[in-house]
Amino acid sequence: MTTLTLSATSTQTSTQPSRNLLRDIRIVMLRELQPVLRDPFSLLFGMIQPLVFLALFGPLLSGSMGGTFGDGVWQWFVPSILVMTTLFGTSTTGANLLFEFQTGAHERMLVTPLSRSSLLIGRALKEMVPLFGQAVIVIAVMTPFAFDLHLGGALIGLALLAVFGVGLGSFSYALAIAVRKQDWMFWVVQQTFLFPLMILSGMLLPLETGPGWMRVAAKFNPLSYVVDAERTLFSGDVLSSAVLWGWVAAIVTAALGLTVGIRTMLRSAD
Amino acid sequence: MSVLEPLTEGEIVISTRALTRDFVVSRTETVHAVRGISLDVEPGELVAVLGPNGAGKTTTLRMLTTLITPTSGTARVAGYDVTTHPSQVRRRIGYVGQGNGAGHSQRVGDELVGQGVIYGHDRRTAKLRAGELLEALELKDLAQRKVSDLSGGQRRRLDVAMGLVHAPSLLFLDEPSTGLDPQNRANLWDHILRMREQYSMTIVLTTHYLDEADSMAERVVVVDHGEVIADDTADGLKAKLAGDRLAVTVAPGNIARLSELAEQLPGAREVIAVGDEVSVRVADGPAALPELVAAAQRGGVPIAAAQVHRPTLDDVFLNLTGRSLREDSNGKAA
Numbered sequence: 001m002t003t004l005t006l007s008a009t010s011t012q013t014s015t016q017p018s019r020n021l022l023r024d025i026r027i028v029m030l031r032e033l034q035p036v037l038r039d040p041f042s043l044l045f046g047m048i049q050p051l052v053f054l055a056l057f058g059p060l061l062s063g064s065m066g067g068t069f070g071d072g073v074w075q076w077f078v079p080s081i082l083v084m085t086t087l088f089g090t091s092t093t094g095a096n097l098l099f100e101f102q103t104g105a106h107e108r109m110l111v112t113p114l115s116r117s118s119l120l121i122g123r124a125l126k127e128m129v130p131l132f133g134q135a136v137i138v139i140a141v142m143t144p145f146a147f148d149l150h151l152g153g154a155l156i157g158l159a160l161l162a163v164f165g166v167g168l169g170s171f172s173y174a175l176a177i178a179v180r181k182q183d184w185m186f187w188v189v190q191q192t193f194l195f196p197l198m199i200l201s202g203m204l205l206p207l208e209t210g211p212g213w214m215r216v217a218a219k220f221n222p223l224s225y226v227v228d229a230e231r232t233l234f235s236g237d238v239l240s241s242a243v244l245w246g247w248v249a250a251i252v253t254a255a256l257g258l259t260v261g262i263r264t265m266l267r268s269a270d
Numbered sequence: 271m272s273v274l275e276p277l278t279e280g281e282i283v284i285s286t287r288a289l290t291r292d293f294v295v296s297r298t299e300t301v302h303a304v305r306g307i308s309l310d311v312e313p314g315e316l317v318a319v320l321g322p323n324g325a326g327k328t329t330t331l332r333m334l335t336t337l338i339t340p341t342s343g344t345a346r347v348a349g350y351d352v353t354t355h356p357s358q359v360r361r362r363i364g365y366v367g368q369g370n371g372a373g374h375s376q377r378v379g380d381e382l383v384g385q386g387v388i389y390g391h392d393r394r395t396a397k398l399r400a401g402e403l404l405e406a407l408e409l410k411d412l413a414q415r416k417v418s419d420l421s422g423g424q425r426r427r428l429d430v431a432m433g434l435v436h437a438p439s440l441l442f443l444d445e446p447s448t449g450l451d452p453q454n455r456a457n458l459w460d461h462i463l464r465m466r467e468q469y470s471m472t473i474v475l476t477t478h479y480l481d482e483a484d485s486m487a488e489r490v491v492v493v494d495h496g497e498v499i500a501d502d503t504a505d506g507l508k509a510k511l512a513g514d515r516l517a518v519t520v521a522p523g524n525i526a527r528l529s530e531l532a533e534q535l536p537g538a539r540e541v542i543a544v545g546d547e548v549s550v551r552v553a554d555g556p557a558a559l560p561e562l563v564a565a566a567q568r569g570g571v572p573i574a575a576a577q578v579h580r581p582t583l584d585d586v587f588l589n590l591t592g593r594s595l596r597e598d599s600n601g602k603a604a
Binding site for chain 1: 335336337338357360361363365368369371372373375376377384385388389432
């Protein structure tokens, strides 16, 4: 039998330094990434999902409204797919937290000295990692086809998506915490928001051909600014005002999401 | 009194005064889950908080572990106030909740090492420590396994290991053995008691298993409707609140005569005759039985059979509340 006294004494000294928020965030983020990294197979499946959608929806789009797109359908649609991947990935991520509510892991972490805000921020930041991987794969696969890669614009586009994704992920966690006692509500609310947001952003089909009220509604949808900014950035135009509005939409979403998320996290043990 | 004074040798580990917690269910309904609990726990004690579902055990534990804040009253845990200095409390306590502390999608070793890092270890020390605990709790071969693939007993041992990573001097266990089969319960208890010895830990646990509180805890706090209704050793509670029960069988014609004799025993109460058996509650069963037998012989009442039933904690609870702990199930989570 090993004696446990050795590290028992070392604990006394090592737990004393005051908490560092960045360290806490890193701990939470790495913990969230661990299962993904341990299971490359599921990672791979997640990575090719956007490609499947791209391969199935892209040709339809080009067939039915090929004439609408100046630069060609892929130039228009690849940025859409990247935003869509972000939208789906981050808006569903609250389900992971719901699961940890049910099993008890979240409660355990609430009793540790980890700061409450790191429990949210670390989780939200983790979303950027698989997202980045998916984006790289989509771009790498599409570039040999009729897709023009402008590296600078693409990198800024991914950064913008990451900021937007942190905000959306935070909202998803906040929703998970809010409905934790009736967890099926999570999917009801998530779906209710997801589809209007998606359609009213012109992500999958251009709104230019839609009725006027839809174009008005799109003006109030932060996602449409992100979509516009991504298309502009991926076409290589870095200095357009559409990009600026995209950043405003992403930063406001992130700021609001983190604020709401951290607030709900503080009350998540009640 | 300075709130920032850390715990010193011999100081009380847990001290609550008039601790209450209400839950507002709707505009018209407020549940008073805990109604004024005052409790002191000294270093090294093993205290079982016993009560039916909905009694307020878990709510009390959640306040002591800083998960929820009290509606009123105070609680000092490990030297710090839970409301004003929750992070100080969190550093010093271990907690094993009703659920699984280790994430189901994680690997056993990863979660243990991660828990060490959370408490301030560097990765090397955390790995060393995780190795020790895996060995001590018989989980050594499972380090690479996913938590969801473990059996119920293994998962519970892992939960305990997670709670012990930082070698806390105070450990809270919320229904540690619920859902385990008898072998796994006994095995888990072996581990908990050995760890307690090794760390000279103070342990506070909740349970609704009577036998568990009876055999493991040195002190039993009975909680009902959000209040402490008894607080003593298990034996003390049983002697004071229930007493032993004598059951004596005679020929049917002698029932009335024997009942009279039973009532004359010192401290006799609850003399009940059912069929050909007379039962009587006394303080000291083993001493009273020969007395009753001798009296019956003198009075010419032949005795067919005689037994002493030692009381259970259920008898204690029945005595205190008029309800049986076993039958109680108002369905509300505590």
